[in-house]
Amino acid sequence: MVFRRRLSTSSDRRAGSGSARAAAQTGVADGGVDDEFTREALSYVDSLFGTALRLTRRPADADDLVQDTYLKAFRSASQFQRGTNLKAWLFTILHNTFRNMRRHDGRNPVDVDSEYVEQAPARAPNEYSPEELLTRATLDADLQAALDALPEAFRQAVWLRDVEELTYAEIAGVLGVPIGTVMSRISRGRRALYERLQAARLRAADPDADARRRAGNGRQKADVV
Numbered sequence: 001m002v003f004r005r006r007l008s009t010s011s012d013r014r015a016g017s018g019s020a021r022a023a024a025q026t027g028v029a030d031g032g033v034d035d036e037f038t039r040e041a042l043s044y045v046d047s048l049f050g051t052a053l054r055l056t057r058r059p060a061d062a063d064d065l066v067q068d069t070y071l072k073a074f075r076s077a078s079q080f081q082r083g084t085n086l087k088a089w090l091f092t093i094l095h096n097t098f099r100n101m102r103r104h105d106g107r108n109p110v111d112v113d114s115e116y117v118e119q120a121p122a123r124a125p126n127e128y129s130p131e132e133l134l135t136r137a138t139l140d141a142d143l144q145a146a147l148d149a150l151p152e153a154f155r156q157a158v159w160l161r162d163v164e165e166l167t168y169a170e171i172a173g174v175l176g177v178p179i180g181t182v183m184s185r186i187s188r189g190r191r192a193l194y195e196r197l198q199a200a201r202l203r204a205a206d207p208d209a210d211a212r213r214r215a216g217n218g219r220q221k222a223d224v225v
Contacts, residue, residue: 048091055152088170091164154186156185158185158193162186
């Protein structure tokens with residue numbers, strides 16, 4: 001399944017593309033980067049910036065991450081194996097750079113909390129499956145909020161598969177984990193998204209439900225007192 005991407009803002013795109021072009025000029029000045037490689041690499045700047053923004057949560061940090069990614073890519077262009085997936089290669093550099101930044105800051109590169117997604121309730125007969133629900137979804141506010149709420153490892157795997165359309169093998173290379181781990185993270189991430197989107201749909205159908213529940217809890221506390 002593939003989520004339909006909602007484009008980043010024009011200012012974000014200008015920031016990301018500006019950093020990429022600056023990195024490209026540096027790489028060309030260093031030698032060894034041809035025009036075809038540069039054009040194809042720069043065509044992925046929006047995808048890289050969108051992923052960097054979800055990793056860092058700050059546009060300025062995302063801009064720095066994209067610039068560092070392109071600097072490393074252009075300086076190591078001779079190591080890229082022509083005929084393979086350049087997009088996946090760039091994403092590998094971006095994620096490795098991000099992990100190194102996290103280690104430098106003294107933080108755990110990947111924080112996985114999978115306990116709550118193992119407790120997903122059984123599906124009722126009239127409910128959509130996770131795949132059916134996510135296929136129908138677009139990258140609207142509810143879906144973006146649900147993605148952002150996922151544990152980082154799950155969010156990365158789902159984003160690379162369902163938005164960037166990388167293969168399982170390519171994602172395994174990007175994240176530096178076995179393919180089985182990739183498949184598990186995607187499956188669990190989709191289940192967690194399904195739960196959150198289902199909850200959002202129920203809230204939209206009955207917006208007063210939360211208020212009634214809070215009122216009921218208040219009455220119960222009053223009775224206890």
